[in-house]
Amino acid sequence: MQLDDLYRRVIMDHYKNPRNRGTMNEESVTINLNNPTCGDRISLQLQVVEGKVTDAKFSGEGCSISMSSASMMTEAVKGKTFDEALAMAEKFSALMKGDPVEFDEYEELDALSGVNKFPARIKCATLAWNALRKGIEQQQESH
Amino acid sequence: MNINAIREQFPILHQDINGHPLVYLDSAASSQKPRSVIDAVNRYYELDNANVHRGVHTLGSRATDAYEGAREKVAKLLNAGAPEQIIFTRGTTTALNLVASSYARSNCGEGDEIVITPMEHHSNLIPWQQAAKATGATLKYIPMQPDGTISLEDIEKTITPQTKVVSVTYVSNVLGLINPIKEITQIAHRNGAIMVVDGAQSTPHMKIDLQDLDVDFYAFSGHKMCGPTGIGALYGKKSLLNKMEPIEYGGEMIDFVDLYESTWKEIPYRFEGGTPIIAGAVGLGAAIDFLQEIGLDEIDRHERQLAAYAYEKLSSLDGITLYGPKQNRVGLVTFNLEDVHPHDVATVLDSKGIAIRAGHHCCQPLMRWLNVSATARASFYLYNTEDDIDRLADALLQTKEFFGHAIG
Numbered sequence: 001m002q003l004d005d006l007y008r009r010v011i012m013d014h015y016k017n018p019r020n021r022g023t024m025n026e027e028s029v030t031i032n033l034n035n036p037t038c039g040d041r042i043s044l045q046l047q048v049v050e051g052k053v054t055d056a057k058f059s060g061e062g063c064s065i066s067m068s069s070a071s072m073m074t075e076a077v078k079g080k081t082f083d084e085a086l087a088m089a090e091k092f093s094a095l096m097k098g099d100p101v102e103f104d105e106y107e108e109l110d111a112l113s114g115v116n117k118f119p120a121r122i123k124c125a126t127l128a129w130n131a132l133r134k135g136i137e138q139q140q141e142s143h
Numbered sequence: 144m145n146i147n148a149i150r151e152q153f154p155i156l157h158q159d160i161n162g163h164p165l166v167y168l169d170s171a172a173s174s175q176k177p178r179s180v181i182d183a184v185n186r187y188y189e190l191d192n193a194n195v196h197r198g199v200h201t202l203g204s205r206a207t208d209a210y211e212g213a214r215e216k217v218a219k220l221l222n223a224g225a226p227e228q229i230i231f232t233r234g235t236t237t238a239l240n241l242v243a244s245s246y247a248r249s250n251c252g253e254g255d256e257i258v259i260t261p262m263e264h265h266s267n268l269i270p271w272q273q274a275a276k277a278t279g280a281t282l283k284y285i286p287m288q289p290d291g292t293i294s295l296e297d298i299e300k301t302i303t304p305q306t307k308v309v310s311v312t313y314v315s316n317v318l319g320l321i322n323p324i325k326e327i328t329q330i331a332h333r334n335g336a337i338m339v340v341d342g343a344q345s346t347p348h349m350k351i352d353l354q355d356l357d358v359d360f361y362a363f364s365g366h367k368m369c370g371p372t373g374i375g376a377l378y379g380k381k382s383l384l385n386k387m388e389p390i391e392y393g394g395e396m397i398d399f400v401d402l403y404e405s406t407w408k409e410i411p412y413r414f415e416g417g418t419p420i421i422a423g424a425v426g427l428g429a430a431i432d433f434l435q436e437i438g439l440d441e442i443d444r445h446e447r448q449l450a451a452y453a454y455e456k457l458s459s460l461d462g463i464t465l466y467g468p469k470q471n472r473v474g475l476v477t478f479n480l481e482d483v484h485p486h487d488v489a490t491v492l493d494s495k496g497i498a499i500r501a502g503h504h505c506c507q508p509l510m511r512w513l514n515v516s517a518t519a520r521a522s523f524y525l526y527n528t529e530d531d532i533d534r535l536a537d538a539l540l541q542t543k544e545f546f547g548h549a550i551g
Contacts, residue, residue, distance in 0.1 A: 003491060003494050007487075007546075038503065038517060039510060040517075062486075062516070
């Protein structure tokens with residue numbers, strides 16, 4: 001068990017300097033999600049224009065893995081269509097299962113591949129992606 | 144107390160985790176099991192297994208004797224008086240839900256009060272929230288002092304003649320403090336309320352005398368006291384249990400069944416519908432024998448020494464916050480490291496073979512009161528040593544260095 005596999009430099013950078021942390025004033029989609037087993041929580045805001053995520057911000061509390069994952073996810077999905085974003089979420093689930101996937105769209109996500117070796121922490125990494133899925137599904141259902 | 148001889152009896156402790164000898168500091172979540180308990184459960188299945196209270200055959204009698212023998216052991220351990228006042232349950236959660244669903248729902252109504260504290264585990268909080276909603280009673284909280292303790296003055300103020308039920312944990316699973324149960328019980332009784340105690344964190348670690356405490360209900364779990372998972376018990380005063388409705392119906396708990404009406408067995412059987420947790424009770428009985436042979440007072444003394452040692456040792460680390468009072472604490476230390484989330488602390492510790500708990504400890508309202516989202520907790524039992532705490536302290540130093548470097 002190598003801690004450096006989990007806590008890679010990219011992850012710690014996103015933890016220390018989170019991208020897109022904050023809230024949006026404009027009319028946006030807000031998704032609040034908890035990880036009830038540990039108390040982590042995320043509030044994700046998406047700005048949506050014609051089936052596209054034009055901006056994303058998050059706030060909340062959690063460990064280095066959940067917060068860095070949220071930071072990366074918001075960077076990765078900005079400018080993506082719903083389908084593209086959901087495809088990335090699928091790919092991220094595959095990454096957590098240990099499948100050999102690569103994120104050409106946003107390579108920093110590859111750094112989270114080490115989480116797969118720490119089963120107790122997978123839920124931390126997927127929290128933000130679950131919020132994204134939930135937000136997009138809500139949008140798709142309401143249209 | 145010969146710690147090495149005790150440790151020898153716990154097979155699980157003698158293994159490496161991630162390349163380091165295991166240091167198990169999560170007994171408040173679930174304790175490890177001695178060989179005698181594991182053997183008792185195996186022996187029951189290999190030699191005595193059958194259903195209880197029905198068969199005429201020899202195995203049925205042996206199984207019944209083993210099950211009822213365990214009930215007597217529980218009654219003796221808690222100085223509970225008559226064994227029929229002990230109801231076997233799945234654990235503390237089921238036991239507390241039984242009181243809330245049966246007693247509270249038929250004895251509380253609008254204008255009545257149910258009194259608890261903000262430090263309760265979810266299992267001694269949500270059943271009362273739900274009972275209050277169902278009956279129209281008001282749920283009230285005894286406020287906590289800055290160190291987490293509750294004062295007699297606040298207890299006196301919160302419990303009133305409208306109070307029907309008071310339910311408080313004996314020992315906080317986060318703050319490690321001991322509540323003044325005897326005094327709260329006297330105040331509850333003076334106001335005509337019944338007293339319920341969550342004994343999940345007290346029963347494994349200290350001598351309990353229910354007749355002296357005079358509480359009306361007391362719940363605990365076997366798996367936190369060297370017993371198997373899936374077994375626990377509720378103590379209730381005979382006079383109250385006799386008037387309570389069962390909440391589960393089926394086999395084992397009936398007296399006479401007709402097409403449209405049925406009657407119930409006497410206590411405790413009317414609250415033990417279905418085939419009971421026989422092997423679990425046998426294992427719990429073996430755990431009680433094991434603990435009593437060492438002596439609960441000895442175990443209590445050992446853990447308090449460890450807790451005091453851990454408190455001193457950890458409070459000397461830079462950037463650590465310890466929660467709960469310094470004095471009169473049981474064997475656990477809850478803490479946070481500055482700038483490192485408790486999950487990350489637990490992962491780094493696990494990589495060094497040290498098992499601690501990180502999260503909200505099933506106490507979300509208490510976490511909000513502490514103004515944190517989560518904490519780390521190291522909890523001790525009879526098999527832990529000062530050496531375990533030294534390894535914890537060293538690993539915490541390394542955690543700080545690792546994260547200081549990683550995010551520096």
